[in-house]
Amino acid sequence: MPFFQWVNDALTWGTLFRMLLGGIIVLLFLLGVVAYMLYFERKIIGWMQLRIGPNRVGPLGLFQSIADVLKLLAKEDIVPAQADRPLFLIAPIIAFVPSFVVIAAIPWTASHPFTADISVALLYYLALSSITILGIMLGGWASNNKYSLLGGMRSAAQMISYEIPLGMSLLGVILMAGSLNIVDIVEAQRRFMWFIIPQFLGFCVFIVAATAELNRTPFDLPEAESELVAGYHTEYSGFRFAFYMLAEYLYVFAISCLGAALFFGGWSGPLLPGWLWFAIKVSAFIFFFFWLRATMPRIRVDQLMTFSWKVLLPLALVNIVLTSVIKYWVNAG
Amino acid sequence: MSEDQKETLPPSSGDGGRSGRDAASSEAVAEGVDAKRTASPSAGGEPGTKPQEAAPKREPAAKREAPPKKDAPPKEPDPREAPARALLEEVVAEVKTVFPDAVEGAELQKFRPVLLIRREYWRDVLHLLKTGERLRFRYLECMAGVDYPQGGYIEVVALLTRMPEATMIEAKTRTPRDAAELPSAVPVFPGANWEEREIFDLLGVHFEGHPDLRRIMMPDDWRGHPLRKDYSPFE
Amino acid sequence: MAEIRTEEMLMNVGPQHPSTHGVLRLVVKLDGETIVDVDPVVGYLHRGTEKLAEDLQYTQIIPYTDRMDYLAAMLNNYALVHAVEEAMELQIPERAEYLRVIVMELNRIASHLLFIGAYLLDLGAMSPFLYVFQDRERILQLFNEICGARITYNYMRIGGVKWDAPPGWIEKVQQFVPHMRESIKMLHDLITGNEIFLNRVKGIGAYDAETAIAYSLSGINLRCTGYKWDLRRNRPYSIYDRFDFEIPVGKNGDCFDRYILHLEEMEQSLRIVEQACGQIPEGPVMGKVPKILRPPAGEYYSGIEGARGELGVYFVSDGKDKPYRLKFRRPSFVNLQLLPSLLKGQNMANLIAILGAVDIVLGEVDC
Numbered sequence: 026m027p028f029f030q031w032v033n034d035a036l037t038w039g040t041l042f043r044m045l046l047g048g049i050i051v052l053l054f055l056l057g058v059v060a061y062m063l064y065f066e067r068k069i070i071g072w073m074q075l076r077i078g079p080n081r082v083g084p085l086g087l088f089q090s091i092a093d094v095l096k097l098l099a100k101e102d103i104v105p106a107q108a109d110r111p112l113f114l115i116a117p118i119i120a121f122v123p124s125f126v127v128i129a130a131i132p133w134t135a136s137h138p139f140t141a142d143i144s145v146a147l148l149y150y151l152a153l154s155s156i157t158i159l160g161i162m163l164g165g166w167a168s169n170n171k172y173s174l175l176g177g178m179r180s181a182a183q184m185i186s187y188e189i190p191l192g193m194s195l196l197g198v199i200l201m202a203g204s205l206n207i208v209d210i211v212e213a214q215r216r217f218m219w220f221i222i223p224q225f226l227g228f229c230v231f232i233v234a235a236t237a238e239l240n241r242t243p244f245d246l247p248e249a250e251s252e253l254v255a256g257y258h259t260e261y262s263g264f265r266f267a268f269y270m271l272a273e274y275l276y277v278f279a280i281s282c283l284g285a286a287l288f289f290g291g292w293s294g295p296l297l298p299g300w301l302w303f304a305i306k307v308s309a310f311i312f313f314f315f316w317l318r319a320t321m322p323r324i325r326v327d328q329l330m331t332f333s334w335k336v337l338l339p340l341a342l343v344n345i346v347l348t349s350v351i352k353y354w355v356n357a358g
Numbered sequence: 359m360s361e362d363q364k365e366t367l368p369p370s371s372g373d374g375g376r377s378g379r380d381a382a383s384s385e386a387v388a389e390g391v392d393a394k395r396t397a398s399p400s401a402g403g404e405p406g407t408k409p410q411e412a413a414p415k416r417e418p419a420a421k422r423e424a425p426p427k428k429d430a431p432p433k434e435p436d437p438r439e440a441p442a443r444a445l446l447e448e449v450v451a452e453v454k455t456v457f458p459d460a461v462e463g464a465e466l467q468k469f470r471p472v473l474l475i476r477r478e479y480w481r482d483v484l485h486l487l488k489t490g491e492r493l494r495f496r497y498l499e500c501m502a503g504v505d506y507p508q509g510g511y512i513e514v515v516a517l518l519t520r521m522p523e524a525t526m527i528e529a530k531t532r533t534p535r536d537a538a539e540l541p542s543a544v545p546v547f548p549g550a551n552w553e554e555r556e557i558f559d560l561l562g563v564h565f566e567g568h569p570d571l572r573r574i575m576m577p578d579d580w581r582g583h584p585l586r587k588d589y590s591p592f593e
Numbered sequence: 594m595a596e597i598r599t600e601e602m603l604m605n606v607g608p609q610h611p612s613t614h615g616v617l618r619l620v621v622k623l624d625g626e627t628i629v630d631v632d633p634v635v636g637y638l639h640r641g642t643e644k645l646a647e648d649l650q651y652t653q654i655i656p657y658t659d660r661m662d663y664l665a666a667m668l669n670n671y672a673l674v675h676a677v678e679e680a681m682e683l684q685i686p687e688r689a690e691y692l693r694v695i696v697m698e699l700n701r702i703a704s705h706l707l708f709i710g711a712y713l714l715d716l717g718a719m720s721p722f723l724y725v726f727q728d729r730e731r732i733l734q735l736f737n738e739i740c741g742a743r744i745t746y747n748y749m750r751i752g753g754v755k756w757d758a759p760p761g762w763i764e765k766v767q768q769f770v771p772h773m774r775e776s777i778k779m780l781h782d783l784i785t786g787n788e789i790f791l792n793r794v795k796g797i798g799a800y801d802a803e804t805a806i807a808y809s810l811s812g813i814n815l816r817c818t819g820y821k822w823d824l825r826r827n828r829p830y831s832i833y834d835r836f837d838f839e840i841p842v843g844k845n846g847d848c849f850d851r852y853i854l855h856l857e858e859m860e861q862s863l864r865i866v867e868q869a870c871g872q873i874p875e876g877p878v879m880g881k882v883p884k885i886l887r888p889p890a891g892e893y894y895s896g897i898e899g900a901r902g903e904l905g906v907y908f909v910s911d912g913k914d915k916p917y918r919l920k921f922r923r924p925s926f927v928n929l930q931l932l933p934s935l936l937k938g939q940n941m942a943n944l945i946a947i948l949g950a951v952d953i954v955l956g957e958v959d960c
Contacts, residue, residue, distance in 0.1 A: 323717025
């Protein structure tokens with residue numbers, strides 16, 4: 026689709042228009058993805074818990090998420106009187122924007138019309154995704170609520186701790202592919218094999234760290250509702266709350282994309298078209314996160330930190346060393 | 359409302375105060391028996407007690423003002439009576455060896471030894487009952503306060519249990535209503551903490567030496583003590 | 594480097610908080626996430642049952658007991674009627690005693706099931722909550738058939754029970770028993786082996802038998818320390834001496850022991866239900882009792898083994914048809930006293946784990 030391939034074009038009004046149009050299409054698409062992720066999460070967990078799940082709005086409850094989003098948008102925008110107003114207002118946006126921006130680095134198909142083919146894609150992903158922490162922390166702080174503060178601090182501590190093993194676990198893949206560009210990594214897997222096999226240890230670290238990074242069960246401490254009511258977004262309502270939710274689910278999608286691209290060969294696969302393969306792999310990842318949520322209790326906050334620093338990080342380091350040594354041997358031999 | 363409640367007769371008036379506290383026998387029960395119950399299968403006299411004269415049973419409620427006649431034939435003592443009395447005597451003797459004038463009274467209530475303790479000795483006697491070599495009533499099962507406006511005192515009751523055998527005794531003490539004060543039992547039984555707070559809240563007994571004597575059920579600014587018999591919620 | 598100034602933070606956990614199981618309020622003093630001090634504030638649900646009871650005839654008090662521990666109302670019913678029956682030395686028909694035992698043990702199972710569901714929900718696992726509700730629903734259906742109510746039964750009467758079991762009810766209970774055994778096995782598979790769960794409850798909130806006795810704890814909160822104390826065995830009432838069952842005890846007195854004892858007690862309750870269903874005779878369900886109940890003047894106390902511990906009724910009668918003073922010894926209320934000393938030095942996550950394991954019902958705490 027040459028119309029949307031602006032990456033190598035000169036920046037003219039026409040290119041800018043095409044960029045904007047592409048961005049809007051992706052945004053709408055992602056909103057749809059998030060809406061139906063929510064729907065499937067509720068359905069799947071409902072079935073796992075012997076319930077029905079949403080089934081009122083539309084056939085099979087298919088419009089439930091849309092109704093929820095509309096409800097949130099129509100709600101009053103409440104700012105607590107004692108809150109730090111500017112920060113309170115801007116925090117959800119700070120949290121949301123990076124979650125949307127990181128999607129740009131993910132190649133969905135071989136021709137990836139909307140994807141910025143960046144040579145430092147992984148670095149870009151990690152760097153931008155950590156900006157969200159700022160939004161969460163600021164939101165927790167600005168709410169002037171003790172639960173929010175505790176939740177915000179917890180998530181800051183947790184996300185920073187887990188970002189390190191997450192990055193380290195990716196290093197093995199980077200070493201094997203010899204590139205930070207996700208497109209190149211997928212291509213390398215097509216030539217060699219899915220990196221899940223040689224990088225199994227790395228994958229384990231990745232999936233645990235990713236779950237923690239997403240604040241999902243069993244690592245959902247920042248929003249531990251039995252302890253902290255709703256964590257950092259206790260005081261948020263209406264569309265600002267929707268921003269946080271949107272950010273959270275976009276990250277689930279983004280991490281699933283990342284996992285599918287780095288360890289399961291991205292869009293590559295026999296018979297079916299590339300985008301379908303990618304969708305299947307991403308769905309499997311998302312399903313895994315939902316499944317975890319239906320199964321696991323929550324881990325304790327001090328155990329969480331110990332686990333990150335004493336287990337995950339050494340494992341990730343071992344993985345890097347092993348990968349480099351083996352790669353050196355193979356290259357030398 | 360259930361059928362039973364509809365059938366019950368209006369409560370009898372009179373009979374003020376607490377008539378006769380020897381509850382070991384239960385002959386007073388049968389006086390409420392009415393043989394003509396309609397729907398419920400529970401008609402007729404009640405076999406656990408001695409069926410007395412059948413005549414007064416059909417009397418209307420208004421005529422039953424007087425307390426029941428105490429002319430039941432003396433029945434053979436219950437087998438549970440003798441060991442209970444022995445325990446009572448043993449406990450009283452033990453307490454008296456340490457605090458000769460602490461025990462104001464002793465009786466059996468339904469085969470449970472009851473000691474009435476002078477209130478100055480309340481905590482000490484509880485301590486003795488808990489730690490005494492041959493006593494070892496170390497489990498505080500229940501604490502309650504009862505208001506007796508006629509007698510002008512509030513009674514505080516502690517039910518103590520000897521642990522593996524599950525034998526229970528009752529220690530109680532009295533404090534005047536208008537200046538209700540007692541030594542707290544919390545230093546002896548930490549579990550008495552909230553029970554005493556409840557008694558303080560609802561009956562207005564001040565427990566001296568209680569670590570944290572605040573209202574527990576009612577709001578902090580509540581006036582009055584609801585479980586007192588003369589309490590009225592209206593000013 | 595200048596020293597960083599830190600401050601303790603006062604936080605109100607409750608009365609509207611997802612995991613305090615009602616309207617308990619804990620004023621928590623926090624240093625970071627470490628708890629320095631806790632002050633439980635109760636009384637938000639105080640309805641003055643004891644005061645109300647002074648103006649009610651004994652039978653009229655029974656519905657009020659339903660509202661105390663609303664998860665195990667059958668046991669509350671029994672505690673009251675048992676105390677009055679003992680005071681009046683009434684004879685209860687055999688069939689009524691068996692029906693009482695069956696519904697009480699079923700109610701104990703229902704209550705324990707809800708404990709497990711709610712506890713796991715507190716710890717962040719959602720699914721067990723919904724699984725246990727399926728089984729609890731079956732018990733509530735059984736109760737609905739026998740007394741027409743699902744939560745507030747008002748089933749027992751002084752001298753017997755209000756309704757006989759409808760035809761086929763006993764068979765339904767008998768069918769329920771093996772089903773429930775399967776469910777318990779499923780719960781073991783799902784929860785007991787979960788590493789995250791074990792890490793959160795093992796060794797947390799531990800105390801020894803001496804502390805438990807000093808604080809008058811009862812029920813599972815006492816038995817988890819390894820002290821074998823169950824009123825069904827130690828001071829047998831009703832017809833419990835006819836059944837063959839064990840009293841499971843813990844070892845360490847921690848939250849895990851409290852959790853596992855709930856599951857084990859459910860198994861024992863099933864054994865009792867099974868035996869009772871096999872032995873139940875035909876006959877009347879209401880004994881011969883006076884129309885107006887007038888316990889002879891005196892003081893009475895009787896305790897039964899409730900779902901949460903010793904449920905006692907102390908009442909003073911002056912020979913009239915209404916109690917002069919009625920006092921409920923509520924196990925949740927007494928058990929909750931130990932909480933502040935357990936929580937000191939713990940963090941917020943443990944607060945939930947410890948509080949949940951105490952297994953309180955606020956209707957009972959506040960009475």
